[in-house]
Amino acid sequence: MQTHHYISSAVLDLEVIYDILKTGKKLELSDEAHLNIEKSRKYLNTNIKESDKPVYGINTGFGALCNVKITTEKLTELQENLVRSHACGTGELVSRPVVKLMLLLKIQSLSYGNSGVSLETVERLMDFYNNDIYPLVYEQGSLGASGDLAPLAHLALPLIGDGEVLCKDEILSGEELLKRMNWEPVKLQSKEGLALLNGTQFMSAHAVYALLKAYKLSYMADLIGSISIDAFDCNLSPYDELVHLVRPHRGQIKTAERIRNFLEGSEIAKSEKENVQDPYSFRCIPQVHGASKDTLSFVRKTIKTEINSVTDNPNIFIEADKIISGGNFHGQPLALGLDYLAIALSELANISERRTYQLVSGLRGLPTFLIENPGLNSGFMIPQYTAASIVSQNKQLSAPASVDSIVSSNGQEDHVSMGANSATKLLKVVENLNTVLAIELFNASQAMHFREPARTSGKLDEVLKSFRQEVPVLTEDVTMAPFIRKAKSFIENFESEDFLD
Numbered sequence: 001m002q003t004h005h006y007i008s009s010a011v012l013d014l015e016v017i018y019d020i021l022k023t024g025k026k027l028e029l030s031d032e033a034h035l036n037i038e039k040s041r042k043y044l045n046t047n048i049k050e051s052d053k054p055v056y057g058i059n060t061g062f063g064a065l066c067n068v069k070i071t072t073e074k075l076t077e078l079q080e081n082l083v084r085s086h087a088c089g090t091g092e093l094v095s096r097p098v099v100k101l102m103l104l105l106k107i108q109s110l111s112y113g114n115s116g117v118s119l120e121t122v123e124r125l126m127d128f129y130n131n132d133i134y135p136l137v138y139e140q141g142s143l144g145a146s147g148d149l150a151p152l153a154h155l156a157l158p159l160i161g162d163g164e165v166l167c168k169d170e171i172l173s174g175e176e177l178l179k180r181m182n183w184e185p186v187k188l189q190s191k192e193g194l195a196l197l198n199g200t201q202f203m204s205a206h207a208v209y210a211l212l213k214a215y216k217l218s219y220m221a222d223l224i225g226s227i228s229i230d231a232f233d234c235n236l237s238p239y240d241e242l243v244h245l246v247r248p249h250r251g252q253i254k255t256a257e258r259i260r261n262f263l264e265g266s267e268i269a270k271s272e273k274e275n276v277q278d279p280y281s282f283r284c285i286p287q288v289h290g291a292s293k294d295t296l297s298f299v300r301k302t303i304k305t306e307i308n309s310v311t312d313n314p315n316i317f318i319e320a321d322k323i324i325s326g327g328n329f330h331g332q333p334l335a336l337g338l339d340y341l342a343i344a345l346s347e348l349a350n351i352s353e354r355r356t357y358q359l360v361s362g363l364r365g366l367p368t369f370l371i372e373n374p375g376l377n378s379g380f381m382i383p384q385y386t387a388a389s390i391v392s393q394n395k396q397l398s399a400p401a402s403v404d405s406i407v408s409s410n411g412q413e414d415h416v417s418m419g420a421n422s423a424t425k426l427l428k429v430v431e432n433l434n435t436v437l438a439i440e441l442f443n444a445s446q447a448m449h450f451r452e453p454a455r456t457s458g459k460l461d462e463v464l465k466s467f468r469q470e471v472p473v474l475t476e477d478v479t480m481a482p483f484i485r486k487a488k489s490f491i492e493n494f495e496s497e498d499f500l501d
Helices: 014-023 033-052 071-088 096-110 119-130 149-160 176-182 192-197 201-231 241-243 250-261 285-307 332-359 381-399 420-450 458-470 482-491
Strands: 004-007 026-029 091-092 134-135 137-138 164-167 168-174 315-317 322-324
Touching: 014 096, 014 201, 014 285, 026 033, 026 119, 033 315, 071 149, 071 192, 096 119, 096 134, 096 149, 096 201, 096 285, 119 149, 134 149, 137 149, 149 164, 149 192, 149 201, 164 176, 176 322, 201 250, 201 285, 201 332, 201 420, 201 458, 250 285, 250 315, 250 458, 285 322, 285 332, 322 332, 322 482, 332 420, 332 482, 381 420, 420 458, 420 482, 458 482
Parallel strands: 004 026
Antiparallel strands: 091 137, 134 164, 164 168, 315 322
C-alpha cells in the first residue's frame, strides 16, 4: 500500500483527501511541485533585486498601509511582524482534524508556484503535517475576505518559533517545539508571511471536514429513514422509480433508489396496508433528502475548485513576467456554499425529527411513546423533545453569515464574506444532525420491536441487530442520555464504502 501522497498539480478531491486521512498517508512534494516552488522563489528574488518598483506585500505595508514602501533590509522583519500582528484569534480551539486539513490545503495551494514562498517554508509545513504537530488555531477572528488572516497567522507562528502547538497531547511553545525537534526557525523572506496568511484554508478545511461528515450523514439519513418507513408501516409506492423519473432531480432519484435497495425483501413493506397515504416526512423522503443531496453536490464542486486553487495575494506569473495584486483570497464562493450546506443539513434534521414524532404518537398499532405500560412509563416521550430543541437551534444556525459585511482596514477592505463564521457554525449543524438522526434510530429500533414477528429486509435487520448490541430495546423507563450517546457513536462508526457516491 502506498504510504505517501505526492503534492502536485493533480486534482485534489474528496475521495483523495478521505483516502489520505483514512490511511494516514504522509505528504511528499512531487518533482513538479518542487520545481514550481523553486522557480517562483527565484523569479521573485530576481525581481526584487532588479526593480525598485513598489509591489504590494513584497516591499510595501499591508492593507490600508499598502502605499508605505519598505527597504530591502527590512523585508524579513516586515513578514515576521505581519505574522505576529495578525495572530489575533480568540474563542474555542479548532479541532485537530481541521488543523490537519488546513496544513494539507495550505501546502497544496503553495505548491503551484504562484506564491513565491521558499522550499524550506513548504517543507516545514509538511514536517508539521507528517509529525502530527498541530499549531493552536482559534475559531474566531477571520472575516473570510483578505484570506483567513488571524487563523492562518496562528498556523504560521510556530514556523518562526512563536505561538503554540499541540504535539503528542502536550501543548508546547513554538520555541520549545523547535528545540525539541532540533529545527532552526524559518527565516521568512519577502512575501512569505503574506503568502502564509492570505488564503482560504481555514474556511476550506472546515468545508472539507463538514462535507465528509455530511455525505456520511446523508447516507445514514436514508438508511435510518428506511428503518422508520417499516417501523411506521408505510407504503412502498412513493419510492417507485416511475414517480421520480418524471421529476428527475438527481438527488431525488438516488434517494428513492437507496430506499428501494434498503427495503428489498422486507415482509413489512410488502404487506397490505390499511393506510392509503403516509405523512410527508415518510412519503417525501426522496424529495427532501434528494434536495439536500443536490446541495451537497453543488458545494462539493465549489470546494473542489477552491482546494485546487491559488488563494493568496499577490500572484506570480513567471511566463507572463507579472506580479499581480488581485482578490483570490476573498471567501465569497465558500461563504455562500457553506451557508447553503447548513440549510440543507438542517432540513435532513427537520424531517428526521418529524418521523420521530410520528413514531411516538401511538399510531398504526404502535404503543404511545413506544413503551409498555405508558403512564407508569414515559418511554420515548422526551427524546423527541431533545430532537425538537436541536432542530430549532439548527434553524437559528442556518441564518446565513454570507449576507453580512463589515468594513475593515480603514476602508481598504470594504466588503468581506464572513465565510469563516459560515464555516464554524456549519460544524455545529453537522454535529446536531448526527444527534437528531441518532434519536430517530433509537426510536425506530424500539418501534420495530413492536412489529415482530413480521420482518424487515435482511439489510436493515443486520443493521438493527448490530445497533441493539449497543442500544437494547427498552421495557421500562431508564436514563436515556447514555443510549443517545451510544446511538451517535454507532452512526459515527458505521462503515459504508459508497457514502461519497
